[in-house]
Every structure is written in C-alpha cells, then in structure tokens.
Amino acid sequence: MTEWGEFALAFAAFLTTHSVPIRPPMRPVLIALLGPRGFTLAYSLLSLGALAWLIAAAGRAPYVALWHWAPWQNHLTLSLMLPVCLLLALAIVRPNPLSFGGAGNDRFDPVRPGIVRLVRHPLLLALALWAAAHLVPNGDLAHVLLFGVFAAFAALGGRLVDRRKQRELGARWHSLRAEIKAQPVFAGPASWSGLWLRLGTGVALYAALLLAHPWLFGVSPLS
Structure with a gap:
C-alpha cells in the first residue's frame, strides 16, 4: 500500500x-x-x-506540515471540548424528531424541547466544535483533511437532515418547528434533577477524555 x-x-x-x-x-x-x-x-x-x-x-x-504548533492552540482545544461534552450529554438518548440520533421521539414534548430550543441539531454542533478544536493544533495535511471534512459535514449536514426529516414528517415538521420556537429560550427544564445529572455526565466525560487521551491517541492535551 x-x-x-x-x-x-x-x-x-x-x-x-x-x-x-x-x-x-x-x-x-x-x-x-x-x-x-x-x-x-x-x-x-x-x-x-x-x-x-x-x-x-x-x-x-x-507528515506534511501546513502550519506550526503553538501552546495557545491547546488552550483553544481544551476550551472547546467542554461545550462539546456538555452538548453530547444534553442531546444523546433523548427525543429529538427534528434531527438524527433522537431516542423515543414519540415522547418529544415541543413545550419542553430542552436543548432543541437552542439548537435544532446539537450533535452536529458538537461535531463542528470537536473538528474545529482538533483542526487548529494539528496542522499537518492528513489531519487538516480529516478534521476539515468533519467540520464541512457538520456545517452542511443540518440542511441534509432537515430535508430528510421534512420528507418523513411532512406538515408536522413545520408545526413542530413553530411550536418549539414559540417557547421561551431559557424556559425551565422538565426535570432539574435530570438536567444536573446530564450536565454532571458531560463534565465527567470531559475529565475521562482528558485522562484517556494519552492512552488512546498517544498525546496528552494537557502537555
């Protein structure tokens, strides 16, 4: 090869x-x-x-270098990865009929949309932030292609998912969007304990990734 x-x-x-x-x-x-x-x-x-x-x-x-590594790039990665982990914790295994990856979509309540009120495709936003966070400190050609494609997919993927969901849901897609937008941006969650549990899970995931990163990829994000 x-x-x-x-x-x-x-x-x-x-x-x-x-x-x-x-x-x-x-x-x-x-x-x-x-x-x-x-x-x-x-x-x-x-x-x-x-x-x-x-x-x-x-x-x-x-290894084909396109730009050089600098210490500030690690700080950017560490800063962006926390919201990535929080987005994953708030979005995974919960109803979201307007995007991919939703679980139990028949239980979705547009009056209590959760993270969907702020961002329709939270997993794509997490993917975009993850790609950007890792693109900056990895300035060689292979990793620029890798993370650049992920970032482009995340940026364009929302439109593709919207088109697919519109075909699947028909008029209900528009009514769900309108009802979700009518809710207060910072309305209280259906369960405060559930919210804190998910946020705690996101922080725990962030810590676990920091600890596992050297073992999984051979590079410590803290170095």
Whole structure:
C-alpha cells in the first residue's frame, strides 16, 4: 500500500459506512432484518470502528506540515471540548424528531424541547466544535483533511437532515418547528434533577477524555 493509500482507503470506508446503510433501499432492509434497536446498535458500532480506523490512519500518513504548533492552540482545544461534552450529554438518548440520533421521539414534548430550543441539531454542533478544536493544533495535511471534512459535514449536514426529516414528517415538521420556537429560550427544564445529572455526565466525560487521551491517541492535551 502506498504512503497515502491506507488513509484514502480508511476515508472511503468511513464515508461509505456513514452513507450507504442509512439510505434507501438499504436502511429499510437492515431495519427489517435487525430491528430498530439492532440497526442502531450495529450502525453505531460500524461507525465507531470506521472512525477509529480513520483517525489511526491519519496518524500513520506522511507528515506534511501546513502550519506550526503553538501552546495557545491547546488552550483553544481544551476550551472547546467542554461545550462539546456538555452538548453530547444534553442531546444523546433523548427525543429529538427534528434531527438524527433522537431516542423515543414519540415522547418529544415541543413545550419542553430542552436543548432543541437552542439548537435544532446539537450533535452536529458538537461535531463542528470537536473538528474545529482538533483542526487548529494539528496542522499537518492528513489531519487538516480529516478534521476539515468533519467540520464541512457538520456545517452542511443540518440542511441534509432537515430535508430528510421534512420528507418523513411532512406538515408536522413545520408545526413542530413553530411550536418549539414559540417557547421561551431559557424556559425551565422538565426535570432539574435530570438536567444536573446530564450536565454532571458531560463534565465527567470531559475529565475521562482528558485522562484517556494519552492512552488512546498517544498525546496528552494537557502537555
């Protein structure tokens, strides 16, 4: 395999695993075969595996410097990753019929939309911040391509998800958006204890990533 071959192959595998299984005709066939939960689990594991390979392949690609590292870049990464972890904690495994990744969407209450009142696609925003946080201190060509593609996908992905959800929900998509926008921006949560639990989970995730980063990627974000 050429010097850039593994990186190109990993990128192709990542894009394929994140597009083919979720589009017709594959998605309905896979859901019928695995069930909704089985499909979600299998797709999540496949996506994580492809992402892990892609990140590892970027680290093994030839080093072509585009800009030099500076200490302030680490501070930017550390600052952006906390809101990333909080967004993930507030959005994962909770109803959001207007975006992807929602769980129990039939239980969604537009009067108590939670994080959806502030941002319709919180997972895409988390992805954009994660990509930006890691793009700045990794100024070599392979990592710029890696995180740049993620940032572009996050920026454009909202429109793609909106179009898909409009096709699926029809007129209900517009009525949900209007009802959500009518709510106060800083309305109280349905459960304060649930909110604090999720925020605490986000902070714990942030701390866990700081501790695990040297072991997972060979680089300490605190150095």
